[in-house]
Amino acid sequence: MRKKFVGGLRFPQDGTGDCHKFTTGLAAHCRAAGVRFLLNTEVHRLEASAGEITAVHTSGGELSADAYVVCLGSYSPLLLNPLGFKLPIYPIKGYSLTLPLLDDAKAPQSTVMDEAFKVAVTRFEDRIRVGGTAEIADFDLSLKDKRRKPTEFVVNDLFPGAGDLGKATFWCGLRPMTPDSVPVIGSTPISNLYTNTGHGTLGWTMSQGSARLIADVINNTPPEIDPQGLSIDRFLH
Numbered sequence: 001m002r003k004k005f006v007g008g009l010r011f012p013q014d015g016t017g018d019c020h021k022f023t024t025g026l027a028a029h030c031r032a033a034g035v036r037f038l039l040n041t042e043v044h045r046l047e048a049s050a051g052e053i054t055a056v057h058t059s060g061g062e063l064s065a066d067a068y069v070v071c072l073g074s075y076s077p078l079l080l081n082p083l084g085f086k087l088p089i090y091p092i093k094g095y096s097l098t099l100p101l102l103d104d105a106k107a108p109q110s111t112v113m114d115e116a117f118k119v120a121v122t123r124f125e126d127r128i129r130v131g132g133t134a135e136i137a138d139f140d141l142s143l144k145d146k147r148r149k150p151t152e153f154v155v156n157d158l159f160p161g162a163g164d165l166g167k168a169t170f171w172c173g174l175r176p177m178t179p180d181s182v183p184v185i186g187s188t189p190i191s192n193l194y195t196n197t198g199h200g201t202l203g204w205t206m207s208q209g210s211a212r213l214i215a216d217v218i219n220n221t222p223p224e225i226d227p228q229g230l231s232i233d234r235f236l237h
C-alpha cells in the first residue's frame with residue numbers, strides 16, 4: 001500500500017453524506033409541512049402567453065401556479081427550449097458501484113479521490129461507493145459493463161478486501177453540465193418562470209444553497225448568495 005500512494009491533499013473541512021437518506025428525510029419533513037408531491041407525473045410542456053407562464057401540462061392534467069421553477073437537471077432544455085431559449089445543458093453520464101463493507105480496517109474512513117483515474121471512493125457506515133466516469137451518450141441510461149471494470153479495479157487496487165465486489169450494485173446517472181460548469185439559477189425573461197438547474201458534478205453539494213437562492217429570488221428578498229452571473233441571462237446574448 002505504501003507504494004500506491006506517493007502524495008495526497010487533505011481537505012479537513014470537506015464532508016461526506018448519504019444523499020438518499022438526506023432527500024428522503026427532507027421529503028418527509030416537507031410532507032409534514034404541507035408540501036404535496038405529484039410522483040410519477042410527467043411534465044409535457046409549459047404554456048406561455050403575454051410574457052407569462054399560464055399553465056404546465058402534465059400526464060396528470062393541467063396545473064397552474066404563481067411561480068414555476070424548472071429543475072429537471074439534464075432534461076431542462078427539453079422544456080425550456082420550445083419557449084425560445086437555448087439552454088446549453090448536456091447530460092454527462094456517470095457510474096457508481098456500491099459494495100457492502102467487509103472489513104472496516106481495510107476500508108477508507110472518509111472520501112478519497114483518485115486523481116489518476118478520476119474516481120471517488122466514498123465510505124458510508126456499512127458500504128463503500130466508487131463513483132466516476134464521464135460518458136457522452138445523450139440520454140442513454142444503459143449500464144455498460146466496460147464502465148464497471150475501471151471502478152472495480154480502483155476499489156480493489158486501493159482497498160483490497162474492504163468491500164464485497166460480488167454483492168455490489170452498479171448504477172448510472174446524468175450530470176447536467178453547463179459549458180462553464182456553473183449552475184443556472186434565477187429569473188428568466190418570462191416574469192414568473194425561474195430556473196434551478198445545470199449543477200453538473202456537484203448538484204447535491206450545491207442543493208441547499210441553490211434552493212435558498214432561488215427562494216430569495218422568487219420572494220424578492222435580498223439573497224444571501226450573490227446571484228450575479230448565475231441566471232440564464234449569460235446564455236441569451
Ligand SMILES: Cc1cc2nc3c(=O)[nH]c(=O)nc-3n(C[C@H](O)[C@H](O)[C@H](O)COP(=O)(O)OP(=O)(O)OC[C@H]3O[C@@H](n4cnc5c(N)ncnc54)[C@H](O)[C@@H]3O)c2cc1C
Nearest residue numbers: 042043072073075094095131173199200201202203204205
Ligand atoms: C456517478 C455520479 C456521481 C455523483 N456524485 C456527486 C457527488 O458526490 N456530490 C454531488 O454533489 N453531486 C454528485 N453528482 C451530481 C448530482 O447527482 C447532480 O448534480 C444532481 O443530481 C442534479 O440534481 P437535479 O435535481 O438538478 O437533477 P436530477 O437529479 O437529474 O433530477 C432531475 C429530475 O427531473 C426528472 N424529470 C426530467 N424530465 C421530467 C419531466 N418531463 N417530467 C417530470 N420529471 C422529469 C428526472 O426524472 C429527475 O428525477 C453525481 C452524479 C453522478 C452521475
